[in-house]
Amino acid sequence: MEVPVQVAYVTDIRDAVSIGEAARRTGVPVRTIRFYCDEGLLVTGRTTGGHRVFTADALARLSSIRRLRAVGLGLTAIAGVLADENAVDAAVAAERATVAAELRALSWRHAVLCALGEAPPGERATALRRLAGVAEPGAARDQLIAFWRNILAAMPPWLFDDFVAMDIPSIPVAPTPAYVLAIAELAELARTPDLSRAIGRQLWLSDGRPVRDRRALVTEVAAAHTLAAQRVHAGDDPAPGPELDLFVRAHALARGDRDTAAFRRRLARAAAGHPAITRYWALTADALGSPHTTGSTQNWLNTALVLSIAPISG
Numbered sequence: 284m285e286v287p288v289q290v291a292y293v294t295d296i297r298d299a300v301s302i303g304e305a306a307r308r309t310g311v312p313v314r315t316i317r318f319y320c321d322e323g324l325l326v327t328g329r330t331t332g333g334h335r336v337f338t339a340d341a342l343a344r345l346s347s348i349r350r351l352r353a354v355g356l357g358l359t360a361i362a363g364v365l366a367d368e369n370a371v372d373a374a375v376a377a378e379r380a381t382v383a384a385e386l387r388a389l390s391w392r393h394a395v396l397c398a399l400g401e402a403p404p405g406e407r408a409t410a411l412r413r414l415a416g417v418a419e420p421g422a423a424r425d426q427l428i429a430f431w432r433n434i435l436a437a438m439p440p441w442l443f444d445d446f447v448a449m450d451i452p453s454i455p456v457a458p459t460p461a462y463v464l465a466i467a468e469l470a471e472l473a474r475t476p477d478l479s480r481a482i483g484r485q486l487w488l489s490d491g492r493p494v495r496d497r498r499a500l501v502t503e504v505a506a507a508h509t510l511a512a513q514r515v516h517a518g519d520d521p522a523p524g525p526e527l528d529l530f531v532r533a534h535a536l537a538r539g540d541r542d543t544a545a546f547r548r549r550l551a552r553a554a555a556g557h558p559a560i561t562r563y564w565a566l567t568a569d570a571l572g573s574p575h576t577t578g579s580t581q582n583w584l585n586t587a588l589v590l591s592i593a594p595i596s597g
Contacts, residue, residue: 299328299336309345316345324348324362355382390457391420398460398467413467416474420454423470427451430473434482437497442505450577452570465570472563481557485581488553492538503533511587512580521586530584547592554585 306313319325320335325345328336337345344365351361360374395414402410417423428451435443452466472478486501487494494500507530514526528542534550535542564578 299338300342302335302337305337305342305345308342309349311345311349319345319348322358324358324365354378387454387456388420391454391463392418394458394460394463398463401460402464410464410467413471414463417463417467417470423466424451424454426470427473430479434479434486435501438501438505439498442502446577450567450571452567462570465566469563469566469570472559472566475559478559478563481560482563485554485557485560485585488534488550492540494537495539496537500533500537503536504530507533507584508577508580511584512575515580515583516575521583521590523587523591527584527587527591531588544592547588551585551589551592554588556582556585 363370511526531542568574
């Protein structure tokens with residue numbers, strides 16, 4: 284909303300000064316003072332002849348405006364501060380948030396440019412293609428969240444939020460070129476139907492039998508993952524145990540089947556790895572700075588599953 288211009292006609296101009304003198308005393312250019320007056324930020328007086336004059340209060344207000352502008356506040360924020368001194372904290376907080384967002388955007392852009400500049404000549408075209416898809420900060424993360432939301436549509440919202448927090452890299456304050464390249468390749472992989480199909484097959488361990496209740500399955504599998512993740516973090520080698528039993532039982536119940544050797548063999552065939560999945564989780568680990576991902580836990584369980592049927596197969 285436009286602030287009305289405030290004008291007061293004065294007859295006693297002994298303590299008032301002209302706009303030129305106001306500019307000299309405050310260091311604010313005449314043109315800028317006129318602009319502040321026109322925007323309604325500055326209360327001015329006028330002589331009977333129509334000339335602008337500035338009282339001591341107007342000069343003090345003008346000095347305040349200059350200082351607030353110097354620290355980066357916009358005119359709307361300044362108007363609020365001048366109307367209420369208690370608005371300073373809110374105005375500063377809002378400006379800080381704006382500047383922080385601008386710094387994050389610049390930091391991301393700088394990392395993208397560095398990543399492109401550091402790419403070997405033979406790989407520059409590939410790097411450019413990937414980086415162009417994540418030129419805006421947050422674009423890659425949004426793509427990855429959308430990718431997994433589609434795959435894990437049956438997952439309860441609270442469980443999906445946990446997955447996002449653990450397995451989808453957040454944007455660091457100062458991203459490195461290596462991070463940007465990793466996240467750009469992740470986003471590119473997520474755009475390929477091949478990866479989506481491969482992860483879907485591995486997630487549901489498609490063995491030719493329909494899954495009756497995908498939400499129940501994904502919830503039970505998440506519980507098995509939680510137990511197996513503890514083994515992964517402890518550095519334990521994959522091996523049959525209660526984690527795997529819970530995992531297999533979840534798949535058996537979802538299909539109206541039982542945990543038998545034959546059922547485990549079918550699951551093991553469906554759990555076969557895929558290069559795109561391996562690459563996806565390797566990049567995720569690089570971007571997260573940790574080898575512990577849902578992918579590493581799934582791989583642990585898949586390996587344990589194969590080991591659990593090895594004696595029978597032998």
